[in-house]
Amino acid sequence: MKFANVSLFSSGILVSLFLFCPPAFSAILVEPIISTPNKNFPNGEGLGVNFQPVINILGSNAPDAGNRQNLLNDTGYTINKLSLLLLTQFDLVADDVLWGDVNRDGKIGISNIFSNIAIAPDLVVEGALVPRLDLTGGTISNGKRFTIQFITNPDLTPIDSQEYGPLVTGFFYDGFKSVPEPSNLFAFALVITIAIWSRKGKAN
Numbered sequence: 001m002k003f004a005n006v007s008l009f010s011s012g013i014l015v016s017l018f019l020f021c022p023p024a025f026s027a028i029l030v031e032p033i034i035s036t037p038n039k040n041f042p043n044g045e046g047l048g049v050n051f052q053p054v055i056n057i058l059g060s061n062a063p064d065a066g067n068r069q070n071l072l073n074d075t076g077y078t079i080n081k082l083s084l085l086l087l088t089q090f091d092l093v094a095d096d097v098l099w100g101d102v103n104r105d106g107k108i109g110i111s112n113i114f115s116n117i118a119i120a121p122d123l124v125v126e127g128a129l130v131p132r133l134d135l136t137g138g139t140i141s142n143g144k145r146f147t148i149q150f151i152t153n154p155d156l157t158p159i160d161s162q163e164y165g166p167l168v169t170g171f172f173y174d175g176f177k178s179v180p181e182p183s184n185l186f187a188f189a190l191v192i193t194i195a196i197w198s199r200k201g202k203a204n
């Protein structure tokens with residue numbers, strides 16, 4: 001009798017494990033590739049002057065052929081920080097979606113522009129916690145192109161290149177506007193000085 005109870009209990013545990021463990025093991029890992037323009041990709045759209053630092057988020061499906069383009073930074077700002085987001089509340093998968101080392105080189109994120117790539121605290125977007133990855137230690141000047149791609153494990157790239165990937169990623173940036181060259185500042189100061197001198201001259 002006791003033995004039978006134990007067996008039942010054990011099989012109950014097995015059922016629970018079977019039901020609850022697979023989702024934890026099947027988390028989808030996402031790794032971004034941020035690079036200088038890829039010669040194999042077409043030149044895509046500009047980000048536009050309405051895409052403002054920090055306050056605007058640009059979203060896209062991933063991974064898919066639609067991401068394979070060279071975006072233009074025409075925001076008017078030099079981008080010195082990119083924050084990438086996994087907008088899991090909008091995706092089409094039930095599994096957890098996390099940043100991870102998909103190409104297994106020991107680091108999360110691949111970039112020939114930004115040298116520091118680090119997981120940042122989750123961001124709250126429309127009430128949902130959003131995994132975030134910050135890229136710093138590099139710049140994308142206004143007028144320059146760059147690419148953002150995502151690779152995943154398992155590979156969720158649609159077989160049909162016209163289809164959208166099931167994940168939704170987003171990004172926002174921080175940056176600065178170019179300041180006048182030091183030589184221009186000096187010339188400006190010189191003009192002001194001359195104006196003051198000439199005014200003094202008139203008064204006398």
Ligand SMILES: [Ca+2]
Pocket residue numbers: 088089090091092093094095
């Ligand atoms: Ca989801």
Ligand SMILES: [Ca+2]
Pocket residue numbers: 031100101102103104105106107108109110
């Ligand atoms: Ca990696």
